[in-house]
Amino acid sequence: MEATKLLDAKGLACPMPIVRTKKAMEELNLGDILEVHATDKGAKSDLSAWTKSSGHELLKDTEEDDVLKFWIRKA
Amino acid sequence: MTEKKKTTIILFSGDYDKTMAAYIIANGAAAYDHEVTIFHTFWGLNALRKDNQVPVKKGLLEKLFGKMMPRGADKMGLSKMNYLGIGPKMIKNVIKKHNAMPLPQLVDMAHEQDIKLLACTMTMDLLGLQKDELIDGIDYGGVAAYIGESEDGNITLFI
Numbered sequence: 085m086e087a088t089k090l091l092d093a094k095g096l097a098c099p100m101p102i103v104r105t106k107k108a109m110e111e112l113n114l115g116d117i118l119e120v121h122a123t124d125k126g127a128k129s130d131l132s133a134w135t136k137s138s139g140h141e142l143l144k145d146t147e148e149d150d151v152l153k154f155w156i157r158k159a
Numbered sequence: 160m161t162e163k164k165k166t167t168i169i170l171f172s173g174d175y176d177k178t179m180a181a182y183i184i185a186n187g188a189a190a191y192d193h194e195v196t197i198f199h200t201f202w203g204l205n206a207l208r209k210d211n212q213v214p215v216k217k218g219l220l221e222k223l224f225g226k227m228m229p230r231g232a233d234k235m236g237l238s239k240m241n242y243l244g245i246g247p248k249m250i251k252n253v254i255k256k257h258n259a260m261p262l263p264q265l266v267d268m269a270h271e272q273d274i275k276l277l278a279c280t281m282t283m284d285l286l287g288l289q290k291d292e293l294i295d296g297i298d299y300g301g302v303a304a305y306i307g308e309s310e311d312g313n314i315t316l317f318i
Contacts, residue, residue, distance in 0.1 A: 103268065
């Protein structure tokens with residue numbers, strides 16, 4: 085998937101992944117896609133709850149080698 | 160655009176761990192685009208103290224209070240396993256190891272995220288704390304200011 089921007093939040097603990105994601109989203113335009121990499125185990129529930137509340141769309145998420153990856157479209 | 164949601168937290172505790180929880184929740188709520196207020200009262204005021212000594216005119220009792228209370232967030236003790244200050248040293252090591260944010264940085268980030276830090280003026284008087292002794296960029300108020308912020312709020316916590 086073509087991401088407009090990549091946010092590396094690996095190694096960061098709660099609440100940083102969500103704080104950084106919010107900041108990164110602010111810099112994007114409508115329809116842009118943000119790719120987020122995180123290692124915090126809570127990131128999956130955190131990001132899916134956050135996208136639901138903020139109205140952005142969580143397009144896809146994967147997990148490889150303990151790295152959680154997310155693709156979020158700005159709405 | 161819809162009206163912003165609001166989170167308000169009453170921080171009564173002056174313990175490092177509880178204050179850390181309060182500031183993590185506050186920063187998380189700010190990332191949710193909530194308008195966030197932390198109302199610092201009683202021991203919670205210590206989170207807002209400058210870490211250096213500020214020369215201000217005080218009575219004996221106030222001076223004593225000032226000496227006995229932690230000067231700033233980093234000097235706070237733990238609510239459990241404090242062990243005369245060994246506990247906080249241990250937990251700070253663990254925080255570093257897990258790449259979590261230490262409390263002083265969480266307070267800085269709260270500033271960055273425009274979280275409103277409100278100091279309760281009545282308890283400032285009780286504990287003998289003066290405005291010059293608290294960090295810059297905070298607001299001052301009483302119970303009405305807090306109620307005003309939280310009456311149409313969505314989340315309210317007492318920590």
